[in-house]
Amino acid sequence: MILSIVFSSEIMIPPNLINIAYAQRKPIPPYAKWGVLAMNKTKEKYPNAQIIDYLHIGRTSGPATTTEKFKLWLKENGKEFGVFIDIEFNNKTEQVMKVTFKETSK
Known part of the structure; x- marks a missing residue:
């Protein structure tokens, strides 16, 4: 009887479990490691700000x-502002050549 339940074709998988499994299969975008670097460099430059x-x-x-381009929105001392971060790297070695920051109010 237990085997018939296990192998039954009438076992229903709840839709929320299907959605969770599908969401977990998304590939990691190629810019992900540069995004982590952008956040780390931003934390170094603005140590008291919250991303x-x-x-x-x-x-x-x-x-x-x-050059990978990002915009982070920060909050520091009750003030919110944006920071554009450009990370330039060598195509062959992926060595970072330059990281630039530009603050914006929008």
Whole structure:
């Protein structure tokens, strides 16, 4: 009887479990490691700020280097502001060449 229950084709899987399994199969985006670096560099530059939002803007590729662009939204001492972070790296070695920050009020 137990085997008939286990192998029965009438076992229903709750829809929420299907959704959870599907969500867990999403691939890691290629910019993920650069996003982690952007957040770490931002924490170094703004140690008292809290990162409250994160956006990958895009990638600009050149023959020798690539630049990943991010916007982080920070909160510090009751003030909220945005920071654009550009991470330029060597295409072959992935060595970081330059990290730039630009604050914005929007």
